[in-house]
Amino acid sequence: MKKINEIFYSIQGEGYYTGVPAIFIRFSGCNLNCEFCDTDHSLGKIMSDEEILDIIRKFPAKHVVLTGGEPSMQLDDCFLSLLKAQGFYLQIETNGTLTKGFDAVTRWCDWITCSPKKDCVRKQMDELKVVYLSQDMSVYKQYSCKHKMLQPCSMQNTKEVIEFIKKNPEWRLSLQTHKYLHIR
Numbered sequence: 001m002k003k004i005n006e007i008f009y010s011i012q013g014e015g016y017y018t019g020v021p022a023i024f025i026r027f028s029g030c031n032l033n034c035e036f037c038d039t040d041h042s043l044g045k046i047m048s049d050e051e052i053l054d055i056i057r058k059f060p061a062k063h064v065v066l067t068g069g070e071p072s073m074q075l076d077d078c079f080l081s082l083l084k085a086q087g088f089y090l091q092i093e094t095n096g097t098l099t100k101g102f103d104a105v106t107r108w109c110d111w112i113t114c115s116p117k118k119d120c121v122r123k124q125m126d127e128l129k130v131v132y133l134s135q136d137m138s139v140y141k142q143y144s145c146k147h148k149m150l151q152p153c154s155m156q157n158t159k160e161v162i163e164f165i166k167k168n169p170e171w172r173l174s175l176q177t178h179k180y181l182h183i184r
Helices: 049-056 077-085 102-108 137-142 155-167
Strands: 002-011 021-027 045-047 063-067 089-094 111-114 124-132 144-152 171-173
Touching: 002 049, 021 049, 045 049, 049 077, 077 089, 077 102, 089 102, 124 137, 124 155, 144 155, 155 171
Parallel strands: 021 063, 063 089, 089 111, 111 124, 124 144, 144 171
Antiparallel strands: 002 021, 002 045
């Protein structure tokens, strides 16, 4: 059983896969309490793996984004292998701070997007996505990743993010285009 905040179909609005049609499974619950989080963790419905699968089968895309909150709190081999058996491409968005679900995520997910906030135990990922708050960016050198994405926390610090990227070209700009376009 999983506590699901919502399941919806849209396009990926941020990061490497911006613009790709995707099914979002937003899990409720997190081990952190980030002030800029866009998930209300008091909401959620307890659902079985089959109930989740019945919903996502209705959409034409095969790209599934496992997000939250922190999805690794609820992911396991049984659920992930069920999704893979149905031909879904699995992308997880994780804060990387938990070892729970770590092996299952590594084994089954096709793409790991890690957005570390503190004490990140995951050191290797496909995409490192950092929400920029004028923090010391040297701490992110310890991670091994294919793509480094830097995302403004709000419209107010977008120019600051762009200037940082111009000075540090290994980073790429990630805008939350779904918010600019007013779509989910």
